[in-house]
């Protein structure tokens with residue numbers, strides 16, 4: 373096994389917890405001294421930094437939410453003066469102002485090392501040629517992996533997003549060995565290669581690092597088969613640092629979460645109560661090393677679970693399972709909790725070529741109804757009428773057995789689902805509240 377930071381990736385639990393406690397105490401001091409929001413919240417609850425005597429004292433602290441960040445827009449949550457900040461990123465806000473995050477020089481160094489860590493775990497070395505097809509801008513994805521790859525000593529090609537033909541030309545001519553993008557874009561690239569009759573076996577691709585959005589195991593298999601590379605998942609969020617919070621090793625059985633830099637908790641998203649190890653719930657993260665933008669018990673909204681079992685790779689850091697949805701987009705249909713990812717998993721396993729789809733939820737009388745609209749793919753289109761009907765019926769039954777409620781499945785014309793900025797909203801919920 374090749375590690376980037378053997379000491380921190382392979383610590384014993386005792387050593388790790390001691391380090392976490394020391395770092396938590398210093399983070400508490402920092403935010404108590406420098407961030408009015410935290411000062412106020414700690415005062416309201418009557419906690420002082422000295423109360424952090426053991427890791428279990430963390431639960432005495434208040435959660436931080438997206439709403440808190442919005443209320444403190446733009447710089448209210450910064451724990452250092454702007455002159456110490458060397459970089460600002462922000463995450464796209466769909467409904468209101470974006471969230472603004474800052475990094476000191478040390479933060480950038482630490483972030484680069486965290487990215488280098490999961491990239492090394494995924495198989496990237498200084499011999500690689502890494503093509504970064506994430507958008508360079510306020511989004512943390514591109515810069516996070518860019519700095520990670522440079523820290524490893526790999527050669528970085530910052531292609532950014534778009535222009536699929538040019539991406540493929542560069543991939544071929546510059547002999548890209550590692551591809552960085554969203555899993556969705558990996559499929560777009562694969563489809564385009566197929567369309568132009570290019571065999572990916574002729575490329576030099578070896579490793580794919582995909583993240584920034586949820587994807588399934590079926591999608592992994594699809595990408596690996598179509599692009600002839602080893603595909604790994606990595607997770608992060610702007611509020612906490614960007615990519616580099618967690619990433620898969622070559623065992624591909626959960627993402628090692630960098631516990632020396634972040635303390636993870638799993639809580640019941642309804643009650644806020646911390647759940648025992650192994651439970652499924654909302655991931656909450658506390659940063660331990662960040663200077664400019666420390667976060668105390670940040671509610672990520674991501675539903676997952678943590679696996680403390682030993683990993684075959686030898687790393688001792690806990691593994692975070694693929695996210696199962698967000699606490700805020702978990703759908704409750706006829707009383708049943710449904711994650712859009714469950715539906716995606718079925719569609720991707722039964723319809724070849726990553727179909728484009730939308731879930732429509734409406735209320736008819738007192739009854740919630742769910743319809744899944746799928747843009748017809750070439751594969752479905754080429755079936756005769758009767759087989760097409762039988763296929764839809766099979767899909768409907770499979771969805772029913774996975775999510776536990778009846779679903780209507782409907783085929784629609786290619787490109788007919790409404791798009792915004794090129795994206796199709798996964799869920800349209802028109803039920804009255």
Ligand code: DLL
Nearest residue numbers: 463513583584585586606607608609610614615695
């Ligand atoms: O997406 C950071 C990132 C970029 C991570 C590139 C990995 C690679 P945000 O734009 O702030 O930051 O979005 C964060 O995206 O709370 C999750 O809901 C989702 N997300 C990110 N990575 C994954 C993943 C970046 N691997 C939000 N699987 C997070 C599932 C993911 N969801």
